[in-house]
Each structure stands twice: as structure tokens, then as C-alpha cells.
Amino acid sequence: MRIAIAQTTVTVDPVANGAAIRAALRRAAGDGARLVQFAEGALTGYAGADKPHYRGWRIDWAPVDDELAATMALAGDLGVWAVIGGNHRLTGDHLPHNSLWVINDKGEMIDRYDKRLLSHAEISGLYTPGEHVCTFEVDGFRFGCLLCIEVNFPELWRQQHDLGVDCVLFSTYSEDPIFEIIARGHAAAHNYWVGVAVPAQCAPAGSSALIGPHGYLLRRADPDRPDVICVDLDRTDPDLDSALNKARPWRATARSGDVYAARRVTDARSLDRTRP
Template identity: 70%
Template sequence: MTFPLAVAQTEITTDPRANGAAVRAAIREAADRGARLVQFSEGALTGYAGPAKEHFRGWSIDWNPVTEELRRVMALAAELRVWVVLGGNHRLSGGHRPHNSLWVIDDRGEMADRYDKRLLSYREITGFYTPGDHVCVFEVDGYRFGCLICIEVNFPELWMEQAALDVDCVLFSTYSEDPIFETIVRGHAATNGLWAAIAVPASCAPAGPSALVGPHGYVLHQARPDGPDVLRADLDRTDPALDTALTRARPWRKKSRTGDVYTPHRVTDPRSTDRTVT
């Protein structure tokens, strides 16, 4: 069974209402094209803190339009019967800095979960955000999805964690213009045997557009590099090109990591124990 996925590459402004309209338009397009889940970039609804969100300074952000637009997105998800993974700043209480999050909205329009970025940059941890403390994995139609955000691409342990949790596809959302991110994602996908969907804003697409990377580490589909787009693709476990990655490499590496497979093959041999012998 294949899974119809969409990755939305939208314009992001400092106005949640404008962002919300762009998000809903992308969801409608994705649903019209048969998608069951639509992924958006980091900050897609609210904008990203700092330079991309000037009114964030002084914690004077108006959360009312954020809440209103989020509820409209949830209502549309229910109407169209699609899952939505949407990036944005999640408000905390008591003057605490917000989380940098991905809201996971199910096809009933309910908040199924939320991923809060755990490993933040120095600038984020000292000036913008509160770090999260949990992994987020959820299942749709027999496929397991996990979430990671931006600089978390640089931490292999987070990607190995996804594989250990039997994730099929990592939804990687970022607001970065660094083209090396795609290269790193491809490496994680290949070494862990999983799909990785990369969602970036339209403004970052010239440096590296949104994409779907296969479990073999190769880019399967890319969005356009010069504007908004909705990438629509299928996750297909029966694709012959992915057979080695999915049915051989990934299971073998999982088995290898336990070490048990090698124990019966080790020997007692002086030429093995003496590492100075020629």
C-alpha cells in the first residue's frame, strides 16, 4: 500500500493571517491531488522568531490571530479529511518563551500531538525559544511518521532514534537557506533506511527546494526552486528501487547494532589478540 504525501512550500510573512490563507490554499490543493498528509515548513503559520518576525521583539506578539488561524486550519483538515503537520511558534504561559513547534492535526481536525524542537541553536536558546523534551511519532494508514526541525539535522542520534522507533518517514521542516541540509538529510535517510520529507518556505527554495528523499538516500521528488509549490508524492514500500534499502539494509543494520550476530563468529587466535604482530 502506498501513502500519498504532500509537502507544501508556502510564502511566509510576519502576518499570521496571510500565512494562514497560504496554508489553507496549499491544503486544498494537496487534498484535491489526493494527499492524506500535508507537511509545512518551520514557522509556516506564525513566521520564525527573530529577523523574520520583527513584532516578536519584546514579547509583544499578538497571539489572537495565531490561535484563530490555527483553528481555521484544524477545521479545514476535518472538512477535507487530511492530516496536517504545521510549523509555528507555540505560546506558553507565565512569560515563558514559546516553543518552536510542529502541530500534528489529524483528519478529524483535532490536535493529535505537537513536536517541540528539542535541540536549539545558541541564538534560539538565549533569545527566542523554550526547548522541547519529547519525541513525536504518529501513525497514519499504516505508515509511521516522526518530526524534526531545522538544526536537528546535525544530530545523528535524533535520526537513529527515529529508526529505532520504526518510523517510515521523517517530516523534516526547516527555515534554512543552507543547501548542505539536503545533503545531510540524504545521508541520514540512507544510513537509517527511511524516507525524509524536507519542507522549506518559498523564500528559501532557491538554495534548496522542498523535497522527498528515499530510504536509499536519493532525492525522489523536488518542488520548484522559484516560488510557492505543493510537492505531491507517494511513499511506496513495494518500489523495486527501494528494496535493498528497506528489506535488506535497514533490518541488517538494526540486527547488527545489537552485536549478537557477530558473537558466534569471533575466535580466539593469537594473531587476532596481538595487535602489534605483522
């Protein structure tokens, strides 16, 4: 299965962002991608770095709604899935979610991931935390979603593994290169692909990339401009054989503990841990 990671310039203008997203969708579809991943805040801008987007802590939702509708329609026309970052409106005075919208190849919103573990700044007046896990399947591959500082919480990444996820779509609005290093560690530890999507203006510190189940980069976007990279998720790739067909099943066996319990012995030299 071919996926694309789109590295668009993210501004405070949903109209400009929407146009960039749709251009990336067309390019990815032309290259045969079935799913396109975008950065955190790709459609709306991100509140943390783009606070001018908030007008007295209120968002003008009309252009957001229009651009999201146009993008959903295009995804349906192109027959591609899209996972797009943005602020999701709640009711009344409730702050929005920091979300990833999941749009299928018919142009339908089939789910939404709302960032669960927010930063101190986000929880102090920018966003409302989410509470659900989001996974979905495309062409026999299961995808999961995580956002930005959630890279720092191993339990969320282990949860993705336990849910049988093949590829984690990790979107961020960050210029911290350590995020990629941590994501590579999660990919290698759990033997799944990880898509890393960042805005073009953050790319010089570490551009968008696809990490393989062995923890190595399979492809990286240009760090100096907007870009779209397409990569095949290929379970038959011999370079991934050890990670997918040996490490992942063996680690499941190891975690169950049965293989070790059957081989433990009662031995005086084992029981006495103070003896040389």
C-alpha cells in the same frame, strides 16, 4: 500512502500565512494526499529571521489562534492530516515553543512537537526548548518530527529509527543547502523517508523535497516559487527494495552483534596486533 510537502511563502503576518497554508491543503487534498507537511514557522513566521513579528518580545496571539482554528477546521473538512510549523504560546512571561502542530484528518490537534535542541540565538531569548519525542501513525506508516538545526544531531535521527519511524518530517526555515545533504545521509543510514519542508523564499538555496530510504531524492519542489509536491510512500517500489528489505533488517542484525560473536575465533595471529 501519498504525502504532500507544501512550500509556502512564510511572512510575519499569520493571516497571510494561514491563507497560503489552506490553499496548499486544498491543492494537496485534490491530488490525493493524506498528509501535508509545512515548513518551520509556516503559520506564525519564524522569530529568528522574522523578528518584527515580535512586538517588544510579545506576540499578538489573536490572529495566530484564529488562523490555526480555521486551518484545523479545513483539515477536517478535507479529511487530510497536516503538520504545520509555528510558535506555540506558553503562559505568563515564558517564551513560546518553536513547534510543529500535528492535526489529524478530523481536524483535531493530536500532538505537537516542540524543538528540543535550539540554536544559541533561539535559546538566548527567542524560544523555550521542548523535551518530548513526537511520533504518530497514519494509514499504517509511522511519522516522526524534527526541526531545523536538529539535522546536526545524529542521536535524534537514530532515536527516530529506534522508534520504528517510516518517515521523518523535517521542517526548517533555512537557506543552508548542507541541511539537505545531511538529511539525505540520515535517510540512507537509517533507511526511512525524509520530508524536507522549507519556505518558498528559502527554496533557491535548496527547495522542499522528499528523500527516499536509499538517500536519493524522489521529488523536489520548484526552487523559484511556492509549490506543493505529492509523493507516494511505496514499500513495494523495486528501487527501494534494497534499502527497506535488505539494508534495514541487516543493520539491525549487525547492531545486535550476535552474528559476529558466533563467528569470532581464538587465534594467535588475531590476538597479536603488533605482528605483521
